[in-house]
Amino acid sequence: MPPASNQPVAPTVVVTGLVKQFGRFAALRGVSAEFASGHLYTILGDNGAGKTTLLRALAGLTPPTRGRISMLGTTNLRSVCGQLGYMAHPSLLYDEMSGMENLGYFARLYDVSNKDQRCAEVIGAVKLDPSLTRPVGQYSQGMRQRMSLARALLNDPKILLLDEPFSNVDLRSAREMVSLLTGLRDAGKTIFVVTHQASLLEGAADEFVWMETGQIVSRTSDLATRLETL
């Protein structure tokens, strides 16, 4: 169950009038929202609703055409990128290297101390074996997804941005991932999950954020309430 959130919490992420245009197509059309720390947000919507673009904008990968993003009290996203964890739809891993080798390299980029220990720790947290020497390219899709999540957790980020973390993951592993995310949320991390498998996060997410044609159309704490109106 999500923790009681009746006391006001300072927003960790503030998005103001966010517009992103790709040529003449507007992927985001004036998104404004505040997101509190220690919450798990599930972002839902049809294909092309702007979920991934919003996540990429929060990660600093897609500069907005207009609007502002403030994260951890600053609009300079570069200065807080060390406190972000980002998991994309592709794995963001080198196929020719093992899980430990991949994470070892990314640990250097984040200047993680005790990197071998930390890598083994996050690989274990996603229920994979750190001693697996086979290259990531030979992993199943589900294993790759979990290794990708391990990479996003490597730097112990305050904000986690996860794009479709459960796609191609079997139900048991997906539930384990949800349980891991719930634990991280309870530890004070702000988590954004873009997914089409909302039911997996029912009872775990603090809020379901619904997007349509580049805008946030509703925010509910109860998945069923919104589904009834559709």
Added chain:
Amino acid sequence: MSTVPSLTRATLAKDLRLEWRSKDAINSMLFFSLLVVVIFSFSFDPTAEESRRIAGGLVWVAFLFAAVVALNQTWAREMRNQVLDAYRVSPAPPNALFLAKVVGNFIFVTVLQALMTPLFIVFYNLRALGPAYQLPMVAALGTWALVVNGTFFAAMSLRTRSREIMLPLLLFPISIPALLAMVEATGAILTGEFSAKFWIVLLAAYDLVFTIASLFLFGFVLQAE
């Protein structure tokens, strides 16, 4: 705190490991250069004196074309699974990535040169009549000129639809001064007819200017969509 040199080393080690396992770049470069050596040797059938005159151009054009193969590979690797995004969201400085790629490509092209030079000598009956000790210097400066620009423009053309065509289109015109200096310097050393010093200095200046410009601009290229 990780510094640019330590992150450069880490990225270079990762790239060398990936190349050692896949051998994508080195195999394509070797095959391409081998074809150039063999085909040109049959086409021209030059005398030793003619060889010395044309070898500079021949050798550097072969290395330039072969380097393009490696340069395309170096970024294609980062685009698979969008791994480049993982670097972009990290706090690691863009320059560390750029320097690692340049040094990596320099190593690949130098290995290629070390393997191909004996073949060039045999097939074209080459012998330096000028100061041969200057040849490694010309090779190093010339290779750096190719890879520093090539790595930068390969990154620039990364998100274009036909990047294999775009890279030579961007790289070759801007490499003309360097290519001219490499060819003239090599020709001068092989024939011994004139001094290569001016061309070596020109190459060094070219390397310096383009290395600084690329380092300065690479951050913008990396963060561009």
